[in-house]
Amino acid sequence: MKLNLISNATLYKLLPWAVTCLLISPIIALLINSFSSDPQGSFQHLFDTVLLTYSLNTLLLILGVMSLSFIFAMPVAWFVACCEFPSRTILQWALMLPLAIPPYIVAIVYTDLLDFSGPLQRLLRGVMGWQRAGDYYFPEIRTLFGAILILSLALYPYLYLLLRGAFLGQSGSLFQAARSLGASPLRAFYRVSLPLSRSAIAVGLSLIAMESLGDFATVNYFAVSTLTTAVYDTWLELGSLTTAAKISSLMLLALVILISLENYSRRKQKVYQRGGATHTQLRFVLCGWQKWGALTFSWILLVAAFILPLFTLCYYALSYFSASLTAALWQYTLNSVWLAIIVAGLALLIALTVNFYQRLCPGLFARTTIRLSSLGYAVPGTVVAIGVLIPFTELDLGVNQLLLENGFSGIGLFFSGSLFILVVAYLVRFSAIAVGSIDSSLAQVSPSLDLASRSLGQNAFQTIRRVNFPLIKKGMLTAIILVFIEAMKELPTALLLRPFNFETLATYVYQFVSDEMIEYAALPALLIVLMGLIPFIIVNRLLEKST
Amino acid sequence: MFAKKLVTSAMLFTTLSLTTLTALAEEVNIYSFRQPFLINPIMEKFTEQTGVKVNILFAKKGLVERIKREASLSPADLVLTSDFSRLMQLTEQNLTQAVDSKVLTTNIPSQYRDPDLHWFALTTRVRNIYSSVERVGPVPNITYQDLASPEFKGKICTRSGKHPYNISLVASVIAHQGLADAKVWLQGLKANLARKPQGNDRAQVKAVKDGLCDYALGNSYYLGKMLADPKQVAWAEAVNINFPNQNSSGAHVNVSGMALTKYAPNKANAIKLMEFLSDDLAQQLYAQVNYEYPVNARVAPSKLVASWGDFKADKLPLAEIAKQHKAAVKLLDEVKFDL
Numbered sequence A: 001m002k003l004n005l006i007s008n009a010t011l012y013k014l015l016p017w018a019v020t021c022l023l024i025s026p027i028i029a030l031l032i033n034s035f036s037s038d039p040q041g042s043f044q045h046l047f048d049t050v051l052l053t054y055s056l057n058t059l060l061l062i063l064g065v066m067s068l069s070f071i072f073a074m075p076v077a078w079f080v081a082c083c084e085f086p087s088r089t090i091l092q093w094a095l096m097l098p099l100a101i102p103p104y105i106v107a108i109v110y111t112d113l114l115d116f117s118g119p120l121q122r123l124l125r126g127v128m129g130w131q132r133a134g135d136y137y138f139p140e141i142r143t144l145f146g147a148i149l150i151l152s153l154a155l156y157p158y159l160y161l162l163l164r165g166a167f168l169g170q171s172g173s174l175f176q177a178a179r180s181l182g183a184s185p186l187r188a189f190y191r192v193s194l195p196l197s198r199s200a201i202a203v204g205l206s207l208i209a210m211e212s213l214g215d216f217a218t219v220n221y222f223a224v225s226t227l228t229t230a231v232y233d234t235w236l237e238l239g240s241l242t243t244a245a246k247i248s249s250l251m252l253l254a255l256v257i258l259i260s261l262e263n264y265s266r267r268k269q270k271v272y273q274r275g276g277a278t279h280t281q282l283r284f285v286l287c288g289w290q291k292w293g294a295l296t297f298s299w300i301l302l303v304a305a306f307i308l309p310l311f312t313l314c315y316y317a318l319s320y321f322s323a324s325l326t327a328a329l330w331q332y333t334l335n336s337v338w339l340a341i342i343v344a345g346l347a348l349l350i351a352l353t354v355n356f357y358q359r360l361c362p363g364l365f366a367r368t369t370i371r372l373s374s375l376g377y378a379v380p381g382t383v384v385a386i387g388v389l390i391p392f393t394e395l396d397l398g399v400n401q402l403l404l405e406n407g408f409s410g411i412g413l414f415f416s417g418s419l420f421i422l423v424v425a426y427l428v429r430f431s432a433i434a435v436g437s438i439d440s441s442l443a444q445v446s447p448s449l450d451l452a453s454r455s456l457g458q459n460a461f462q463t464i465r466r467v468n469f470p471l472i473k474k475g476m477l478t479a480i481i482l483v484f485i486e487a488m489k490e491l492p493t494a495l496l497l498r499p500f501n502f503e504t505l506a507t508y509v510y511q512f513v514s515d516e517m518i519e520y521a522a523l524p525a526l527l528i529v530l531m532g533l534i535p536f537i538i539v540n541r542l543l544e545k546s547t
Numbered sequence B: 001m002f003a004k005k006l007v008t009s010a011m012l013f014t015t016l017s018l019t020t021l022t023a024l025a026e027e028v029n030i031y032s033f034r035q036p037f038l039i040n041p042i043m044e045k046f047t048e049q050t051g052v053k054v055n056i057l058f059a060k061k062g063l064v065e066r067i068k069r070e071a072s073l074s075p076a077d078l079v080l081t082s083d084f085s086r087l088m089q090l091t092e093q094n095l096t097q098a099v100d101s102k103v104l105t106t107n108i109p110s111q112y113r114d115p116d117l118h119w120f121a122l123t124t125r126v127r128n129i130y131s132s133v134e135r136v137g138p139v140p141n142i143t144y145q146d147l148a149s150p151e152f153k154g155k156i157c158t159r160s161g162k163h164p165y166n167i168s169l170v171a172s173v174i175a176h177q178g179l180a181d182a183k184v185w186l187q188g189l190k191a192n193l194a195r196k197p198q199g200n201d202r203a204q205v206k207a208v209k210d211g212l213c214d215y216a217l218g219n220s221y222y223l224g225k226m227l228a229d230p231k232q233v234a235w236a237e238a239v240n241i242n243f244p245n246q247n248s249s250g251a252h253v254n255v256s257g258m259a260l261t262k263y264a265p266n267k268a269n270a271i272k273l274m275e276f277l278s279d280d281l282a283q284q285l286y287a288q289v290n291y292e293y294p295v296n297a298r299v300a301p302s303k304l305v306a307s308w309g310d311f312k313a314d315k316l317p318l319a320e321i322a323k324q325h326k327a328a329v330k331l332l333d334e335v336k337f338d339l
Helices: A001-034 A042-048 A049-084 A088-094 A103-114 A119-128 A144-171 A174-181 A184-197 A200-212 A217-221 A228-236 A241-265 A288-317 A330-358 A364-378 A383-407 A419-442 A448-454 A461-473 A473-489 A491-497 A507-512 A518-546 B001-023 B036-050 B063-073 B084-092 B104-109 B164-177 B177-194 B201-209 B220-227 B267-278 B280-290 B304-306 B319-321 B327-336
Strands: B029-034 B053-058 B079-083 B121-133 B215-219 B239-242 B253-261
Touching: A001 A241, A001 A330, A001 A383, A001 A419, A001 B201, A001 B220, A042 A049, A042 A228, A042 B164, A042 B253, A042 B327, A049 A088, A049 A144, A049 A200, A049 A228, A088 A288, A088 A518, A103 A119, A103 A288, A103 A507, A103 A518, A103 B280, A144 A200, A144 A217, A144 A288, A144 A419, A144 A473, A174 A184, A174 A419, A200 A228, A200 A241, A200 A364, A200 A419, A200 A448, A200 B053, A217 A228, A217 A419, A217 B084, A228 A241, A228 A383, A228 B327, A241 A364, A241 A383, A288 A461, A288 B079, A288 B319, A330 A364, A330 A419, A330 A461, A330 A473, A330 A507, A330 B304, A383 B063, A419 A473, A419 A491, A448 A461, A461 B177, A473 A507, A473 A518, A473 B239, A491 A507, A507 A518, B001 B253, B029 B036, B029 B063, B029 B267, B036 B053, B036 B280, B036 B304, B063 B084, B063 B253, B079 B267, B084 B121, B084 B164, B084 B327, B104 B267, B121 B164, B121 B201, B121 B220, B121 B267, B121 B280, B164 B215, B164 B253, B164 B327, B177 B327, B201 B220, B201 B239, B201 B280, B215 B220, B220 B239, B220 B280, B220 B304, B267 B280, B304 B327
Parallel strands: B029 B053, B029 B079
Antiparallel strands: B079 B253, B121 B215, B121 B239, B121 B253
16 A cells, blocks of 8 residues: 555656656757757857847837737726626627637738728728828838737737636635725725736736747738747758757747746745635626726727637638638548647646646746746747657657667657657647646645645545645636647647648648638638637536536 | 546557558658649649559648658658759758659750759749839839839838748849849848838739839749739739849749659659659649749740740859858848848
């Protein structure tokens, strides 16, 4: 019996490290690459020419997307969690929907709507009698600001989701206490509710920052050159993977420092929820200008981020319906869906493993596993793909050589030529999301509950199963859905690592989008959105029933 | 944990069955930089004639690296590229093998194939200068060099300088005039741009129609493609196509091409496909469907393309231009062309 316990514990210590090793193997591979020599001096060249501008653009992009996402997400999360106003029950789930649309699709849709020959400017010209482009001023969408706006519209739901959860979990009586002590609503919000949500804000914003850092498609479409541009230029055109890896590593380093600083600054904060009336029971009823303000802000955000792009896609899909409806479309949908299901399930297991490790054996090591397992999210997809290829092709070559030397026949690219590598690459990219949502929901569960359970004779695993799991059920479902949706949208790793004749909806969409033929891509793009929405709505129903 | 094991074993089983399936059939595997919808009609004809199944993996980035990493186990037989620089990257990194085929050397003229027979061009395309019908009219004597002169200020549109088509054009200017002159030219061109480089070649033609600029750089076949698209035909009709440098070095020509990989597992089928692609039927399809110029001298360009008239192409060997590829990328950074 004792032996069994020990081996379990050892396994439990080994497992998180094994998982982390798998997830950072591509990044290690890139790091090793970045230390090899660079005979052409590509890095020096970049440093002398464009690196400063690229870095500045990257910094502005990330800060911009973080700020704007916060401005979008924070008020609406507060409205739907803590206030009562018409259409609140619709908005509370509808505001998450923009997650289902790939950002590059939103970018194309908005460019089509807002550029010179788009409907808006045509209308303006018709009404005002302007003729040429020089006759009037219209803000250019293909700029850094355009990229910030579109990425924020696409990414704010991460923060919204976590913030809403945090606000909902907060005890409303704390806020009421602040009010009764004479604080204005705004002050009570600023001094009580916001600090209590700091962990959610930090996780949400770091997910958003990572996604913006790794984005290439949207930024490239808006003709904004960032460090990711430098990564691709040096690798693909100057032929120096070394320099590309070096820039990627520097980007990661900056990110790790940023996140660690944030973590360090709230190292002494511990926020747990006890009972007491929640905001659910004490929602403020908004009326007058407050009601109209909340309604206008929430609905404009929803229309801009979801309804308008969706309608535009529907319009394109209908006008090119017969041309884009093919029998193969269903196969691609099926491929996308089951791949996303596998990835979402595995990502959840990974997240539970590293997060509970951190809870059971807290310390620097545990913290490090969490950080490391999340890094892949910030690396551009194609770079992740190459990073994953490096160790797994080596593994394949080694295995084959071993087999051949011992008189067996080879097994070809067993790992790197199959869907296996694709699943690994997806996990490298998206585990961060699952880890983040489990992290933030587990952070709300007071350890005193664990201690109570342990003192009543339950062991660690029974405690996890009987105490922690029920309390973080919501976080687990959120993790699954978010990873599922991300996997449905994922393009660059799928494009490069898929086996022959394996098409996902996203890679199929890309065939047309890469030639700016959005009309033909609209129907499969709509399918991506729909497939993301279905599980989303089901889970939301389940959650509503359970509360 | 049990669930994890179950999923993993299910996955391994699926991949195993997939790998065995692909190993059995009579087939050929392509890594393609070109979009499937462009080449699928041609591949279907090949399968129809020979019974050999064609598997295509399409991506615009990273295929060279994938082949390199897969090394001797790579399933890829053939690489199809949409420009010349990728062919050179493949051969430079020793990822290709020579194909000694009478059919290929007969069908493809010597300037369109590697002297060592490691790569072969399939079609050529011109880097044209489009001019507005309404505001400029045809300009048959225009040169790439003109685009840098002050009277074109604020009148030119182009896609990103870092796109292979533009890198190749810059590389050709370096090859002809040397780095110093090319830099002055590129700075002039940059100063004349109506807007920051963005979009693809079609988007530049659209910008001319919208009156944002009067001249645009673009590949020849896009005009044919746009004339065939109900929405884009209006854009195409708003521009004249001009062949640059007709009184001097000739128009810059890039190629789409193919190379046999070093470890091609289906070598015989791959060579069969290469020969098919260089032969009359496939070359006609390239000409008719994609509006490209066939390299096979027996096949005429499409009626539309022929109506644009004969032109003088740059005679400088492609390999000379390719040597300047990296210099061109660095020059584009130096003048901050895209910023």
